[in-house]
Amino acid sequence: MYSRTFLTTALAALTAQATAQSSIAAASCSPTLSASHAAPSVANGFVARLVANNLTTPRGIIFDSQGALLVVEQNSGIVALTLADSGKGCLSVGSRKTVINDTTLNHGITLSKDGATLYASSSESVFSWDYSAQSQTNTSAPKTLVTNMAGTDHTTRTLLLPQSAPGLLVVTRGSTSNLDAEAEDISTGHSQVKAFNITNSTGPYDFDTSGLLLGWGLRNDVGIDEEPTSGGIFTVENSVDQMMRDGQDIHQNNPGEELNFLGYLNGTSSPNQGRNFGYPECYAAWKPSEIPQWNGSVGQQFAIGDMNTTLNDTTCSEANRQAPRLTFQAHMAPLDILFNAAGTAAWVTFHGSWDRTDPVGYKLSLVEFAAGQPVQPSNSTTAAVDIVTNADNSKCPSGCFRPVGLAWDGQGRLFMSSDATGEVYAVLRDDGNSTSAVGSNSTGTIPGQASGSSTASGSSTASGSSASATSKSEGVRSAVSVMVVLGAALVAIGL
Template sequence: MFAFKTAVAALAAVCLQRAFAQSPIASASCSSTLVPRGAAPSVAPGYVARLVANNLTSPRGIKFDTNGALLVIEQNSGIVALNLADSGSDCISVSSRRTVINDTTLNHGIEISNNGSTLYASSAEAVYSWPYSAQTQSNTSAPTILVQNMTTSDHTTRTLKLSQKVPGLLLVTRGSTSNIDIDAEDITTGHSQIKAFNLANRTRPYNFDTDGLLLGWGLRNDVGIDEEPLSGGIYTVENSADDITRSGVDIHQNNPAEELNFLGYLNGTRSANQGRNFGYPECFTAWNVSAIPNFMGQVGQQFAIGDLNSTVNDTTCSAANVQPPRLAFQAHMAPLDILFNTAGTAAWVTFHGSWDRQPPVGYKLSVVEFANGQPTQPSNSTTAAVDIVSNANITNCPTGCFRPVGLAWDSQGRLFMSSDATGEIYVVLRANGNATSSAGSNATGTIPSASITSTSSSASATTSHSVASRAGGASMGALAVVLGALAVML
């Protein structure tokens, strides 16, 4: 009996040692006076979300400058620089704020050159650049107009992305002018298109309608865009249409799907996708196949809307005629950003959520696993996006919850996320202390299984104690069992 008790006690000691060893950021306190405007987010096992900044004016696009300040587009206000203080154990706070640009027309897109000396931002009408000093956090001259003639009455965001594979090329997204924009059928209008503009040989402002390299058209409102770091493939996430019908049946609750689109490459690699018509406004992607009358396709395939006839039907929407998405997402989740990690093993996507579905969906940050320049899931998958940070009670949305928009990596591989509805910035961390950017494989457990239920994280607002419960949860659970057995035996 004594030998057994001794063995149990030794095992308890080992479990206790492992519990603390596996929680490198858990033991340090990370208290904060910041309180989320809504409930603290729910976070998947192995992750933690912390509130870093609040009281911003509808923060949208975010980007780090070369000195580590977080540049934030405040919609219809301008650009502000947040200087961050890191007190250890990933306890991050804002030490100071500085207004960089006052311009009430700026609304979403932001970029910065690799050397940090040029800042880019967009309004509904134009793309601008400024000489920028990361030391003084200021622009040093009036703006230069790079691209213009983009004003529309509905989807007004113009996301910006500088290519890393082809320096000097700036990608610009432009959405539709209404829910179903008939003008988007005409390639010459520039509606619902994504183009690349060569900044190296610019002699005048580009006209979006007539200038630039066309990467894709028939793209209703592709707000998020990024360049896959290994192959250089251009991927976008698309907000699809609201309130659609087919053959007189309202199918809008679960159709059409939101999309992950592949637009080819900028580095000379040939792709049939580049410059192709992606279907809008005639063709849309299926999510709930059973809800679409007389549809013989599957998830991820496209279908026609309205009253079908000899000229408007699913044949016109086949892959032979228009380009289908690479992946489909649940209807009305409203993806607004996509950001790859440097290894090309994961694409992070913000789902802003939509007003056009009850109960609501989206309002979360998810991750899609990639390998060899492609998503690992097939195009008809319904589980490719795995939730990492979400709202605990989605029935409070959209007025009572955070709404993710922009994403940015800092120099340590920590993921920052803006929430426009609540005026907040969060940082998303790995609970074991590794960089968030190292996530990227279901096989290694860095991307949780889609079947795992997220758990609420009190660390989102005030403390890191819940990090300890997640990081060392397995070991502490084993410890509890051992100590229970020990108590019975003693």
């Protein structure tokens, strides 16, 4: 027989659990904010809250040491958003302040580990400023760190300060056109990812001629992050549009977008580091059956152009070109990748397609990791699990959010910018737990997902309405059922 003390304690704990499970999902927040499109759909177990709007093309985002969200507004500068937290996941902008007024800034942003140095990029250069989080101001003139990156078409220069290699700054640079022939020449610096020693820098580095090469033949690697347990560098690549092969149009479903592994900066050896990843000769298959005169599988690379003895599918074999670690649906346009601290999940924003009859992308997805690598094999088509999606992609791109940048706050809540709608969302767990805790070293650990599931669906939230009502209500019902039994027991013993 359980004691009265045990039963009372258990009842109190379950009451708290039921309250927590219902509090975030049921909370109504920010009634003055409303999305300019249909509210997002979210996976069971999650809530997407609209936190900020009326921003000017928000791209890269990061939290400073005082909890302010720094946002790159493309072709405008950097603003600091001080967030007000009303509890139950209800967040709003308390104040907004311009930090950097520079119309050349367009995407990249990061902060030093101590939060005292701010980095941002234009299409031409990478800059740094001394930064005060207390006053939300730069306290120095800009210093140019890397330059000579100007180009057309793909002009974002994403920045990463790897924690496993202090003093290095990683910079991504894309191609200057859809099919950039100059990227075949390693000396041009096109379609490459490099690391620069900013600790001992005596002047601006020339991107073309300086730096440690992590990878080339990378058409447009916008998103980049460091897997925290191993120090592995991963990027997400936007592949080519309007593809033809052997005179046939195969662009609807080929080539796939890519998750690339570029090796390490912590001294660990990897054959991937510095390799040619294929572009502009070789591309990863997403729908192999639609590629003429080819018998490969998902993720393997094939050639395009006039096939001859020096350029053919053998050129694109694993021995000659580095294949992606994972391949995603063609044209989804991945723009950011962000790991949780445990290295069990990588979150990826898919900005969305323009080069496809049926729009795809326009969503936030999660890739499960273990031991420094994705759980799914390289030929998987189900590795990306959808967490936040647009309810109707046929309305896109004009009538939906378009995810770009990702950032964790100090409580493990995930924030996501949408450039086309000028918004920032917070992605929360509806049970009150940390979003950053999602994922583990085995499959089937994403809330609302069965093992091996490829997609997630649930109800939606815009300015704080409930997402994942089914998951929430089932959890509450379960807790309430046990509470009833415990309550009966307490009555039986005279409490």
